[in-house]
Amino acid sequence: MDEKIKEEQSISESSAEIVPECCGDNEECECEQNNEIEVLNSKIAELEDRYLRANADFDNMKRRLEKEKMQAISYAHEVFARDLLPVIDSLEMAILAGGNSDVESGELLSKVKEGLELTIEQFRKAFEKHGVELVDIEGTFDPNFHEAVMQLESDEKKSGEILQVFQKGYKIKERILRPAMVSIVK
Template sequence: MSENKENLDNIEQTEAELQSEEVESQEGIVIDEVAILEAKLKEAEEKYLRVHADFENIKKRMEKDKIQAIEYASERFAKDLLNPIDSLEFAIASLDNSEADPTELLAKVKEGIELTIKSFKSAFEKHGIELVDVDSGFDPNLHDAVMHAESDNHDEGEIVQVLQKGYKYKERLLRPAMVSICKK
Protein backbone atom coordinates (compact mmCIF):
# COMPACT_ATOMS: atom_id res chain seq x y z
CA MET A 1 0.00 0.00 0.00
CA SER A 2 2.78 2.33 0.76
CA GLU A 3 4.04 1.62 -2.70
CA ASN A 4 0.66 2.57 -4.13
CA LYS A 5 0.64 5.66 -2.04
CA GLU A 6 4.11 6.49 -3.25
CA ASN A 7 3.06 5.87 -6.87
CA LEU A 8 0.01 7.99 -6.31
CA ASP A 9 2.17 10.78 -4.87
CA ASN A 10 4.54 10.46 -7.84
CA ILE A 11 1.63 10.63 -10.25
CA GLU A 12 0.21 13.68 -8.49
CA GLN A 13 3.66 15.30 -8.45
CA THR A 14 4.14 14.50 -12.14
CA GLU A 15 0.69 15.91 -12.95
CA ALA A 16 1.50 19.06 -10.94
CA GLU A 17 4.81 19.42 -12.79
CA LEU A 18 3.07 18.93 -16.12
CA GLN A 19 0.42 21.48 -15.21
CA SER A 20 3.15 23.88 -14.06
CA GLU A 21 5.04 23.35 -17.32
CA GLU A 22 1.81 23.79 -19.29
CA VAL A 23 1.04 27.05 -17.45
CA GLU A 24 4.60 28.25 -18.06
CA SER A 25 4.24 27.25 -21.72
CA GLN A 26 0.92 29.08 -22.00
CA GLU A 27 2.43 32.12 -20.27
CA GLY A 28 5.30 32.01 -22.77
CA ILE A 29 2.81 31.84 -25.66
CA VAL A 30 0.81 34.75 -24.21
CA ILE A 31 3.99 36.79 -23.71
CA ASP A 32 5.06 36.03 -27.31
CA GLU A 33 1.61 37.04 -28.62
CA VAL A 34 1.68 40.26 -26.59
CA ALA A 35 5.15 41.07 -27.98
CA ILE A 36 3.93 40.38 -31.52
CA LEU A 37 0.83 42.55 -31.01
CA GLU A 38 2.93 45.37 -29.51
CA ALA A 39 5.27 45.24 -32.51
CA LYS A 40 2.28 45.34 -34.91
CA LEU A 41 0.79 48.27 -32.96
CA LYS A 42 4.08 50.18 -33.13
CA GLU A 43 4.33 49.48 -36.88
CA ALA A 44 0.74 50.67 -37.41
CA GLU A 45 1.40 53.85 -35.41
CA GLU A 46 4.51 54.60 -37.51
CA LYS A 47 2.58 53.96 -40.71
CA TYR A 48 -0.23 56.26 -39.50
CA LEU A 49 2.27 59.03 -38.67
CA ARG A 50 3.88 58.73 -42.13
CA VAL A 51 0.49 58.82 -43.89
CA HIS A 52 -0.61 61.77 -41.77
CA ALA A 53 2.61 63.67 -42.59
CA ASP A 54 2.13 62.92 -46.30
CA PHE A 55 -1.45 64.16 -46.07
CA GLU A 56 -0.35 67.40 -44.40
CA ASN A 57 2.32 67.95 -47.08
CA ILE A 58 -0.21 67.37 -49.87
CA LYS A 59 -2.66 69.73 -48.17
CA LYS A 60 0.00 72.48 -47.94
CA ARG A 61 1.02 71.93 -51.59
CA MET A 62 -2.61 72.11 -52.76
CA GLU A 63 -3.17 75.33 -50.79
CA LYS A 64 -0.04 76.83 -52.38
CA ASP A 65 -1.21 75.74 -55.86
CA LYS A 66 -4.66 77.22 -55.21
CA ILE A 67 -3.18 80.57 -54.17
CA GLN A 68 -1.00 80.62 -57.28
CA ALA A 69 -3.93 79.70 -59.51
CA ILE A 70 -5.97 82.58 -58.10
CA GLU A 71 -3.03 84.97 -58.30
CA TYR A 72 -2.24 84.14 -61.92
CA ALA A 73 -5.78 83.46 -63.17
CA SER A 74 -5.69 86.40 -65.59
CA GLU A 75 -2.32 85.53 -67.11
CA ARG A 76 -3.68 84.07 -70.38
CA PHE A 77 -6.06 86.99 -70.79
CA ALA A 78 -3.25 89.47 -70.17
CA LYS A 79 -1.07 87.73 -72.78
CA ASP A 80 -3.90 88.00 -75.32
CA LEU A 81 -4.18 91.75 -74.67
CA LEU A 82 -0.52 92.33 -75.54
CA ASN A 83 -1.19 92.25 -79.31
CA PRO A 84 -3.73 95.09 -79.29
CA ILE A 85 -1.41 97.20 -77.13
CA ASP A 86 1.48 96.50 -79.50
CA SER A 87 -0.72 97.57 -82.43
CA LEU A 88 -1.61 100.86 -80.72
CA GLU A 89 2.03 101.59 -79.87
CA PHE A 90 3.05 100.79 -83.45
CA ALA A 91 0.37 103.17 -84.74
CA ILE A 92 1.63 105.99 -82.54
CA ALA A 93 5.23 105.33 -83.60
CA SER A 94 4.25 105.35 -87.27
CA LEU A 95 2.41 108.68 -86.82
CA ASP A 96 5.51 110.27 -85.34
CA ASN A 97 7.70 109.12 -88.23
CA SER A 98 5.21 109.78 -91.00
CA GLU A 99 5.27 112.64 -93.46
CA ALA A 100 2.32 111.31 -95.47
CA ASP A 101 -0.69 113.24 -96.69
CA PRO A 102 -3.05 113.93 -93.71
CA THR A 103 -6.09 112.33 -95.42
CA GLU A 104 -4.07 109.25 -96.32
CA LEU A 105 -2.67 109.17 -92.78
CA LEU A 106 -6.16 109.48 -91.30
CA ALA A 107 -7.37 106.53 -93.39
CA LYS A 108 -4.43 104.42 -92.20
CA VAL A 109 -5.03 105.40 -88.57
CA LYS A 110 -8.71 104.49 -88.91
CA GLU A 111 -7.79 101.13 -90.42
CA GLY A 112 -5.26 100.52 -87.64
CA ILE A 113 -7.81 101.36 -84.95
CA GLU A 114 -10.37 99.04 -86.56
CA LEU A 115 -7.80 96.21 -86.62
CA THR A 116 -6.94 96.88 -82.98
CA ILE A 117 -10.61 96.78 -81.98
CA LYS A 118 -10.94 93.52 -83.90
CA SER A 119 -7.95 92.17 -81.98
CA PHE A 120 -9.54 93.21 -78.67
CA LYS A 121 -12.84 91.57 -79.63
CA SER A 122 -11.01 88.38 -80.57
CA ALA A 123 -9.25 88.30 -77.18
CA PHE A 124 -12.56 88.97 -75.41
CA GLU A 125 -14.35 86.23 -77.33
CA LYS A 126 -11.55 83.77 -76.62
CA HIS A 127 -12.00 84.36 -72.88
CA GLY A 128 -15.80 84.36 -72.71
CA ILE A 129 -16.38 88.12 -72.68
CA GLU A 130 -19.29 89.14 -74.87
CA LEU A 131 -21.42 92.17 -75.59
CA VAL A 132 -24.69 92.64 -73.74
CA ASP A 133 -27.55 92.11 -76.20
CA VAL A 134 -29.57 95.27 -76.84
CA ASP A 135 -31.65 93.93 -79.73
CA SER A 136 -33.97 91.83 -77.59
CA GLY A 137 -35.37 94.82 -75.71
CA PHE A 138 -34.75 96.63 -72.47
CA ASP A 139 -33.80 94.44 -69.49
CA PRO A 140 -33.03 96.30 -66.22
CA ASN A 141 -30.69 93.44 -65.25
CA LEU A 142 -28.50 94.08 -68.32
CA HIS A 143 -29.21 97.69 -69.28
CA ASP A 144 -28.90 100.98 -67.45
CA ALA A 145 -31.44 103.51 -68.75
CA VAL A 146 -29.68 106.84 -68.30
CA MET A 147 -32.06 108.98 -70.31
CA HIS A 148 -35.42 109.04 -72.06
CA ALA A 149 -35.83 109.98 -75.68
CA GLU A 150 -38.84 110.57 -77.86
CA SER A 151 -39.00 108.50 -81.00
CA ASP A 152 -41.72 107.81 -83.55
CA ASN A 153 -39.84 104.70 -84.70
CA HIS A 154 -39.83 102.95 -81.29
CA ASP A 155 -42.46 101.72 -78.85
CA GLU A 156 -42.66 102.90 -75.24
CA GLY A 157 -39.77 101.45 -73.15
CA GLU A 158 -37.82 100.26 -76.19
CA ILE A 159 -34.10 100.98 -76.50
CA VAL A 160 -33.56 104.00 -78.78
CA GLN A 161 -29.79 104.40 -78.56
CA VAL A 162 -26.82 102.64 -76.97
CA LEU A 163 -24.62 105.24 -75.27
CA GLN A 164 -22.07 102.78 -73.92
CA LYS A 165 -21.80 99.07 -74.69
CA GLY A 166 -22.25 96.58 -71.88
CA TYR A 167 -20.22 93.41 -71.39
CA LYS A 168 -20.73 90.02 -69.76
CA TYR A 169 -18.12 87.56 -68.62
CA LYS A 170 -19.70 84.17 -69.21
CA GLU A 171 -22.97 84.64 -67.30
CA ARG A 172 -21.86 87.51 -65.05
CA LEU A 173 -22.46 91.12 -65.94
CA LEU A 174 -19.22 93.12 -66.09
CA ARG A 175 -20.88 96.39 -67.03
CA PRO A 176 -24.47 97.15 -67.98
CA ALA A 177 -25.14 98.78 -71.33
CA MET A 178 -25.96 102.47 -70.91
CA VAL A 179 -28.99 103.14 -73.07
CA SER A 180 -31.67 105.69 -73.76
CA ILE A 181 -35.22 104.37 -73.90
CA CYS A 182 -38.26 105.62 -75.68
CA LYS A 183 -40.76 107.65 -73.72
CA LYS A 184 -43.94 108.92 -75.33
Protein backbone atom coordinates in the same frame (compact mmCIF):
# COMPACT_ATOMS: atom_id res chain seq x y z
CA MET B 1 -31.36 11.37 -8.40
CA ASP B 2 -29.10 9.70 -10.82
CA GLU B 3 -29.94 12.39 -13.22
CA LYS B 4 -28.72 15.05 -10.80
CA ILE B 5 -25.42 13.28 -10.32
CA LYS B 6 -24.94 12.89 -14.04
CA GLU B 7 -25.71 16.57 -14.53
CA GLU B 8 -23.15 17.63 -11.88
CA GLN B 9 -20.51 15.42 -13.47
CA SER B 10 -21.11 16.89 -16.91
CA ILE B 11 -20.85 20.41 -15.44
CA SER B 12 -17.56 19.62 -13.71
CA GLU B 13 -16.20 18.03 -16.89
CA SER B 14 -17.14 21.04 -19.01
CA SER B 15 -15.59 23.45 -16.51
CA ALA B 16 -12.39 21.45 -16.69
CA GLU B 17 -12.31 22.08 -20.42
CA ILE B 18 -12.34 25.86 -19.87
CA VAL B 19 -9.10 25.82 -17.90
CA PRO B 20 -6.16 26.90 -20.13
CA GLU B 21 -3.83 24.22 -21.42
CA CYS B 22 -0.71 25.72 -19.93
CA CYS B 23 -1.90 25.73 -16.34
CA GLY B 24 0.28 22.80 -15.61
CA ASP B 25 3.54 24.72 -16.16
CA ASN B 26 3.36 28.43 -15.22
CA GLU B 27 6.66 29.37 -16.90
CA GLU B 28 5.52 28.10 -20.30
CA CYS B 29 2.18 29.91 -19.96
CA GLU B 30 3.90 33.22 -19.11
CA CYS B 31 6.31 32.76 -22.02
CA GLU B 32 3.46 32.25 -24.50
CA GLN B 33 1.61 35.27 -23.09
CA ASN B 34 4.75 37.39 -23.37
CA ASN B 35 5.17 36.30 -27.01
CA GLU B 36 1.56 37.24 -27.75
CA ILE B 37 2.04 40.61 -26.05
CA GLU B 38 5.20 41.26 -28.08
CA VAL B 39 3.42 40.35 -31.31
CA LEU B 40 0.50 42.63 -30.44
CA ASN B 41 2.85 45.46 -29.44
CA SER B 42 4.73 45.15 -32.72
CA LYS B 43 1.43 45.24 -34.64
CA ILE B 44 0.40 48.33 -32.68
CA ALA B 45 3.74 50.00 -33.45
CA GLU B 46 3.40 49.11 -37.14
CA LEU B 47 -0.14 50.49 -37.29
CA GLU B 48 0.91 53.67 -35.48
CA ASP B 49 3.76 54.11 -37.96
CA ARG B 50 1.41 53.57 -40.92
CA TYR B 51 -1.06 56.06 -39.43
CA LEU B 52 1.64 58.70 -38.89
CA ARG B 53 2.95 58.26 -42.44
CA ALA B 54 -0.54 58.45 -43.95
CA ASN B 55 -1.29 61.55 -41.88
CA ALA B 56 2.00 63.16 -42.97
CA ASP B 57 1.25 62.33 -46.63
CA PHE B 58 -2.19 63.88 -46.24
CA ASP B 59 -0.72 67.05 -44.70
CA ASN B 60 1.88 67.31 -47.49
CA MET B 61 -0.77 66.84 -50.17
CA LYS B 62 -2.98 69.45 -48.49
CA ARG B 63 -0.10 71.99 -48.44
CA ARG B 64 0.81 71.24 -52.06
CA LEU B 65 -2.80 71.65 -53.25
CA GLU B 66 -3.12 74.91 -51.32
CA LYS B 67 0.08 76.21 -52.95
CA GLU B 68 -1.15 75.17 -56.42
CA LYS B 69 -4.50 76.85 -55.75
CA MET B 70 -2.80 80.11 -54.76
CA GLN B 71 -0.62 79.98 -57.89
CA ALA B 72 -3.67 79.32 -60.07
CA ILE B 73 -5.41 82.33 -58.57
CA SER B 74 -2.32 84.51 -58.94
CA TYR B 75 -1.79 83.62 -62.59
CA ALA B 76 -5.43 83.18 -63.65
CA HIS B 77 -5.30 86.13 -66.05
CA GLU B 78 -1.97 85.21 -67.62
CA VAL B 79 -3.49 83.79 -70.81
CA PHE B 80 -5.86 86.74 -71.18
CA ALA B 81 -3.02 89.24 -70.71
CA ARG B 82 -0.87 87.35 -73.22
CA ASP B 83 -3.69 87.57 -75.79
CA LEU B 84 -3.88 91.35 -75.31
CA LEU B 85 -0.16 91.94 -75.97
CA PRO B 86 -0.61 92.13 -79.78
CA VAL B 87 -3.23 94.83 -79.22
CA ILE B 88 -0.76 96.92 -77.24
CA ASP B 89 1.85 96.35 -79.96
CA SER B 90 -0.60 97.61 -82.60
CA LEU B 91 -1.38 100.75 -80.61
CA GLU B 92 2.33 101.48 -80.09
CA MET B 93 2.98 101.06 -83.83
CA ALA B 94 0.12 103.50 -84.55
CA ILE B 95 1.73 106.08 -82.28
CA LEU B 96 5.08 105.60 -84.00
CA ALA B 97 3.46 105.91 -87.44
CA GLY B 98 1.69 109.10 -86.35
CA GLY B 99 5.03 110.68 -85.49
CA ASN B 100 6.24 110.15 -89.05
CA SER B 101 6.12 113.58 -90.76
CA ASP B 102 6.66 112.20 -94.30
CA VAL B 103 2.96 111.37 -94.71
CA GLU B 104 0.25 113.92 -95.58
CA SER B 105 -2.31 114.62 -92.88
CA GLY B 106 -5.26 113.17 -94.88
CA GLU B 107 -3.37 110.00 -95.63
CA LEU B 108 -2.11 109.81 -92.03
CA LEU B 109 -5.65 110.15 -90.70
CA SER B 110 -6.81 107.39 -93.02
CA LYS B 111 -4.01 105.05 -91.90
CA VAL B 112 -4.57 105.81 -88.22
CA LYS B 113 -8.29 105.08 -88.62
CA GLU B 114 -7.52 101.80 -90.40
CA GLY B 115 -5.03 100.85 -87.67
CA LEU B 116 -7.52 101.62 -84.92
CA GLU B 117 -10.16 99.49 -86.64
CA LEU B 118 -7.70 96.59 -86.84
CA THR B 119 -6.77 97.09 -83.19
CA ILE B 120 -10.41 97.06 -82.12
CA GLU B 121 -10.86 93.84 -84.08
CA GLN B 122 -7.89 92.33 -82.20
CA PHE B 123 -9.56 93.33 -78.94
CA ARG B 124 -12.81 91.67 -80.01
CA LYS B 125 -11.03 88.46 -80.96
CA ALA B 126 -9.16 88.35 -77.64
CA PHE B 127 -12.39 89.01 -75.74
CA GLU B 128 -14.28 86.39 -77.73
CA LYS B 129 -11.56 83.84 -77.08
CA HIS B 130 -12.02 84.35 -73.32
CA GLY B 131 -15.82 84.41 -73.26
CA VAL B 132 -16.26 88.20 -73.10
CA GLU B 133 -19.25 89.25 -75.20
CA LEU B 134 -21.18 92.41 -75.97
CA VAL B 135 -24.47 92.80 -74.14
CA ASP B 136 -27.36 92.52 -76.60
CA ILE B 137 -28.96 95.91 -77.14
CA GLU B 138 -31.68 94.90 -79.57
CA GLY B 139 -35.24 94.74 -78.31
CA THR B 140 -36.60 95.67 -74.91
CA PHE B 141 -34.86 97.04 -71.87
CA ASP B 142 -33.61 94.42 -69.39
CA PRO B 143 -32.39 95.80 -66.04
CA ASN B 144 -30.12 92.77 -65.66
CA PHE B 145 -28.08 93.81 -68.70
CA HIS B 146 -28.90 97.47 -69.29
CA GLU B 147 -28.71 100.70 -67.32
CA ALA B 148 -31.27 103.31 -68.39
CA VAL B 149 -29.81 106.79 -68.17
CA MET B 150 -32.59 108.58 -70.06
CA GLN B 151 -36.21 108.14 -71.09
CA LEU B 152 -37.30 109.76 -74.33
CA GLU B 153 -40.43 109.97 -76.47
CA SER B 154 -40.34 108.16 -79.81
CA ASP B 155 -42.81 107.36 -82.55
CA GLU B 156 -40.48 104.73 -84.08
CA LYS B 157 -40.31 102.32 -81.12
CA LYS B 158 -42.64 100.99 -78.43
CA SER B 159 -42.49 101.89 -74.76
CA GLY B 160 -39.66 100.08 -72.92
CA GLU B 161 -37.56 99.48 -76.02
CA ILE B 162 -33.98 100.68 -76.29
CA LEU B 163 -33.71 103.85 -78.32
CA GLN B 164 -30.03 104.77 -78.13
CA VAL B 165 -26.81 103.26 -76.75
CA PHE B 166 -24.40 105.59 -74.96
CA GLN B 167 -21.90 102.96 -73.82
CA LYS B 168 -21.67 99.31 -74.82
CA GLY B 169 -22.05 96.69 -72.14
CA TYR B 170 -19.99 93.53 -71.73
CA LYS B 171 -20.50 90.20 -70.03
CA ILE B 172 -18.26 87.23 -69.39
CA LYS B 173 -20.29 84.09 -69.93
CA GLU B 174 -23.51 85.08 -68.10
CA ARG B 175 -21.97 87.50 -65.57
CA ILE B 176 -22.16 91.22 -66.33
CA LEU B 177 -18.84 93.06 -66.46
CA ARG B 178 -20.49 96.37 -67.29
CA PRO B 179 -24.15 97.03 -68.17
CA ALA B 180 -24.95 98.85 -71.39
CA MET B 181 -25.85 102.50 -70.78
CA VAL B 182 -28.95 103.17 -72.87
CA SER B 183 -31.86 105.50 -73.34
CA ILE B 184 -35.30 103.92 -73.52
CA VAL B 185 -38.68 104.93 -74.87
CA LYS B 186 -41.23 106.23 -72.32
